[in-house]
Amino acid sequence: KAGVTQTPRYLIKTRGQQVTLSCSPISGHRSVSWYQQTPGQGLQFLFEYFSETQRNKGNFPGRFSGRQFSNSRSEMNVSTLELGDSALYLCASSHNSQETQYFGPGTRLLVL
């Protein structure tokens, strides 16, 4: 069974731009969660989607948003990028909510 895939793997943007990241979960998994990882803050939970609905949300500004499609694939969007948004963005999927999560390789975003 294929693992979680994320695209793109690397991205460079400038301040003020917006970005969309994509995540394809493991086949059969209905829950997709997004995390931001930085050297200073570690891994922080952004939000979780289950059956196309956002179930939980972490403590991030409204510039961070996401959605999930009927095939469980998910996208996250960051608008009006700031330098501090530079991070590794990780997606994880699980069969159901609150079950063991399996992570993708991440998208490394650099904001200049």
Add this chain to the structure above:
Amino acid sequence: TQLLEQSPQFLSIQEGENLTVYCNSSSVFSSLQWYRQEPGEGPVLLVTVVTGGEVKKLKRLTFQFGDARKDSSLHITAAQPGDTGLYLCAAYDNYGQNFVFGPGTRLSVLP
């Protein structure tokens, strides 16, 4: 204050040595996961512990869940360079909504 604390933050040892890293909290968890993350990659699940006092072994890695389900430890026997990485513990918060990670222990095993 972080929900999960990990110690030590950094650890550099020689190949063949033994080590233990810790994950502590004042909260009780229904389960706790350990992950290992290598540079530029996502975390890879090592184990899930569920029962207080539970001990799980994965080759040279031994995981223990505290009796009160508030803490956990990871012991590595005869560490190898391939064990190098960031070791993270994680659990759902008290409301069962957010999956939170500890800050991690960065392990370096020198040949």
